[in-house]
Amino acid sequence: MRLPIHMTTTRLLLLLTILQAFIVTSCKQTNSIIPNEFHETVLPKIGSNEWYSVNYSQNSFSVNIANEKLKIEQVKEINKCELKITGGTLVRINRGEWGGKLTFKPADTTKKAIEIKSGNIKYIFNFKNKIYFIEGLAHDGYSEGAIFELNKQNDNFTFTKLVDFDDAPEALAIYKNKFFIATYKNFYIIQNFKKDLIFNDAFWSGLYPNSIAVLDEKNVFLGIRSGIAKLDLINKTLKFYKYEK
Template sequence: MNQFSFLLLLFIVSCTNQKSISIPENFSENKIPKLYSDEWYILNNSNDDYLVKNENGKLVVEKTKYRNSSKLNILGGNLIGENGGEWGGKLSFKSNDNSLPVKKIKSGNIVQIFKFQKKIFFIEGLAHLSTSEGELYELNPKDFSYKKLIDFEDAPEAVTTYKDKIFIASHQNFYEIENFKKTKIFEKEFWGSLYPNSIAVFDEENIFLGMRSGIVKINLNTKKIEFFREK
């Protein structure tokens, strides 16, 4: 086999190994608007919010409503997170049998509670007026103590885990966390104030964000962003 044939074979194998994630037929690609442009304000004023999910390797997109609470089942009960925006929120524990009073663990706007690497974490975030910030905490479920691991200079809004990484879509940015070290992949993107609500990861070339007015596809390898709206 000559060198040209070998390179051609590698190219074919590479293309074959790439996943092709189908965008729902009722969505089409749209031009990405500039932040705060007239086109962007149309998106911001929309009443349509979309949730993305990875269901058995298929991208599922559903209309959704804004949620201001999160819950995680643990031994003996549930962790409950509340996010009231400018009015505050809290993280609490409620026992399954209601034999104990609800225990308030921490004040703060709780974006999401999740398990990762057999431990429990929670994210706080607040975007209001000139404030946009957040934190990642680790929680000890035995005594409900917690410790801060990472600060964010932009309010986290959607969180998911994939293999050994945590992905966070914030008010305007996108972060990758590996070994609890934060990397900002995208900054001041058009989804500012379009409120990302969900992340669906298939691989690092197929990451989807659900938000107001549509969905976004992110390719971490090429740093390409695509925007899709319902037809």
């Protein structure tokens, strides 16, 4: 039996109203995770007055996810971090242009520390029961880095380079067995140690990415100088939220 025309129209209008409410609610949910003191701003063009303004900002922010919510904090510079492994502790030191190193500190205090590699070690971490570290440096026109696998047999260490970058890795997050890596000016997804360039020459060049927080692939957040960036890796779009209080 055919419905009267006015009933069909009424149902259609009701459906459109529900759909519109869903879209508005979804947008509000996305925006509500950004604190009020961070305002969406046009992406600054590198080298512009706006870019220099954020580049000279004294505020840098880190991002992380806690209880499925975005948390933003003022950056606290950390030059040293540790990873406990069998037999002792791996210690990484990164002092930027003044160098750094990766060392192994044995649990047996009668043994001396072992220097594994000199260089600016950004991260050391476990992934699928293996140990990896990331090295990178951007300074005075130089910008390079790499991902290494670290192997240990007793107190002997070797390492193998797996992924090379022509731009210094700055921030790392692991999501669904993928590495999300923000470099000095680019953004990569690394899967099975093959890199896929997602954003090239992004506006954060010179704004020193320091952390990545992931809700899902459409909601990836990057802590940078003067604010945060929001990355949609599916649609490959960027937004910039500047700190203004």
